[in-house]
Amino acid sequence: MRLTRSLVPTLREEPADAEALSHKLMLRAGLVRQLAAGIYVWLPLGQRVLDKVNHIIREEMNAIGGQEITMPVLHPAEIWQESGRWNAIGGEMFRLKDRNDREMCLGMTHEEVIAWLAAREIRSYRDLPQIWYQIQTKERDEARPRSGVLRTREFLMKDSYTLDPDEAALDRSYAAHEQAYRRIFDRCGLRYHVVESDVGMMGGFGAHEFMAPSAAGEDEIAMCDGCGYAANVELARGVPAPPEFPAWTREDVPTPNVRTIAEVSALLKIDPRLTIKSLLYIAPKAGPVLALVRGDHDLHERKLARAIGEEMRTAHPDEVRQHLGAPVGSVGPIDARVTVLADEHLQSGTYVVGANREGHHVRGVVPGRDFQARFVDLHTVTAGEACTTCGTALRVERVIEIGNIFKLGTKFSVPMRAMYLDETGKERPIVMGSYGIGPARIAASAIEQLADADGIVWPWSIAPFPVHIVLVSLRDQAQVAAAQEIYAACAARGLDALLDDRDERPGVKFKDADLLGMPVRVTVGNALAKEGVVEVRDRRTRQDQRVPKDGVVAAVEALRPPRNPAGSRS
């Protein structure tokens, strides 16, 4: 591709409304442009990256027996009503009506279509197992699109679905996907971790996420270097170090004008770990629920939601007063006439809690003796807590979710009547799995993980072009001819090259080459006339070699990493 005839609008300055590194670089390198919040145009170079990623995905999906299909983006409401998600999903689904006033929606995911298709086409155990996948646009009206292409309202997703006769077969399909995903992310040159993840409110038999470490990520994972335990913090458990408990006797202490844990512990001159934080939530069915965590801990709301079995919201200040008889800063579990859930690590010890009387706390409170509660895991794990299985200190890392795998079970096949007849002629529901990968997130993660101060550093496997030829001076006919020759020689060997044939100053071309981040830069310049050589530079290491122009292809190929460049795994 010749730069003079291409749409590669690089930007010298940082766009004002980009925050994440990958977002800035994708805009500056001319990979994407934003049409509206969370809606992007993919420009030629960005499109080539997606194409490369998708090609890898197709190879690995096909290798485990995946069959590519294409499902509609526009869905009739009926299938979503049958599965029960039409009402279960809120504002995140784009809904519309056709000209005949029929309700429709835009597909956020395709379990319903798969179940619909399976219900019609799968009849016998002989038809199973199946793996169906597509690479298709998804539409989700995200509450807050952010970080460039990392969270958008319209995005490409590779989604696959497995159909199996039973759970043992599902386990095999699931394992095959996990292996395929590892190969895909390895080939894309990413560092990633595979972690246990929340199955969500829809239930399911297990789920894992593939997480690429990056400061731009929206998720956090906890990892144990001792035994390999790794989980999303939505799920991760850890054992916090207990404080030293003083020999308190239970007594009321006045705490005027004190609202926060920090204020309580400062006033009483105690370690915040000796306090209990009491938070009131309101759940639709369960009603008011008081959640307790140690003073220095954060409650993880998803853990609480899992514990009570439904989504809840924080109580308003007047609701707190109504249910507990005290303002927010003075509430606690003693004599509270609401359901009390306490973090499991509060089962022992003696604490300071709110007295449910304005301006008062109680010191020397022993959970189990002074109040009753259901003890469950509620606190958000923090770095340094001990691993529950081996005791090693946990690490917590910020990550981008690049893929997930999910054992659905019969959540969709039962309501949508996707059944088959087993060997004995008995009708059974198909056991499903669902598996996603975000190609745009792979691209952004690669940028996040590999970029340097000068710009993007693409892994070979997903670079828009492996070779970037910089033609330094258009006035030197020998340079022009040599650049053309090298360009043609690369093409002849299947190496796509980007040729910078613009009439720009060398500095501009070098800066753009660094920004665009192709793995190899070939500079055709002065050295050609003087010494008959061109320079072949590795973008990542910045190592230069001077080679005769006939040796460029060999030099480029020597720089190419072996087929499966190792990404780090866990």
Next chain:
RNA sequence: CGGGGUGUGGCGCAGCCUGGUAGCGCACCUGCUUUGGGAGCAGGGGGCCGGAGGUUCAAAUCCUCUCACCCCGACCA
């Protein structure tokens, strides 16, 4: 949905407080010089100042409403 911020040529910004000819850098066009890390000089083109109302002799500037975008949080099947 709650909180905060920003909207002024393609990009990045100043001007707004204290109303009075719409500016700067980069990019773009022309010419000359220059040509290995974002060139220099000279000349030039391009902006309903997000939108709608209002106040005023006069509004980018003040007031009201509204829209868009960004950030933090909530949500994320």
